[in-house]
Amino acid sequence: MKSPVPCGRSIVLIGLMGCGKSTVGRELSRATGLPFLDTDLLIEEQVGMEIPRIFAERGESHFRALETTLLSYLRDHPSPRSSGIIATGGGIVLHPKNRSILRLLGLVVWLDVDLPNLLARTVRAQNRPLLCNTDREAKLRELIATRNPLYEQTAHVRINSSELKASQVADIILQHAKNFFA
Secondary structure (H helix, E strand, O other): OOOOOOOOOOEEEEEEOOOHHHHHHHHHHHOOOEEEEEHHHHHHHHHHHOHHHHHHHHOOHHHHHHHHHHHHHHHHOOOOOOOOOOOOOOOOOOOHHHHHHHHHHEEEEEOOOOHHHHHOOOOOOOOOOOOOOOOHHHHHHHHHHHHHHHHHHHHHEEEOOOOOHHHHHHHHHHHHHHHHOO
């Protein structure tokens, strides 16, 4: 399939942890031939430690600053290697600057998932620092309340992916991308 995404632009996936950003992102990458970038993985590579350790040793605010630095780099250095399909961390929308940068990178798609599905998808949440040693349901409710308005503000498209397969979500996104980048 020919990619509907022009060179230097991206499809950016946002949403809560467990909504399927990485899974759908890899599916989109396979369907389009575009590179798949995961901001969390890029930060882990850059810093040389995993996200839970960054949170534990340096704090969430340090991690959020790393996200802003990465997004700024992607915005300022558009190339075939820095554009494509971008899966972001769930909290990337917390910083207002990030919300602006995300929209500049290309089509921003919010993968929205209902609470029961989020609970099922995050049941083994060892690599998710915000869900460790806490009441997962209460924490997810809190994250939904604080982040959903920010996702809504940032996204060009909102897709409820609660009951959809990754391939179905990817097909929907590609239809939106054809219109967005036309």
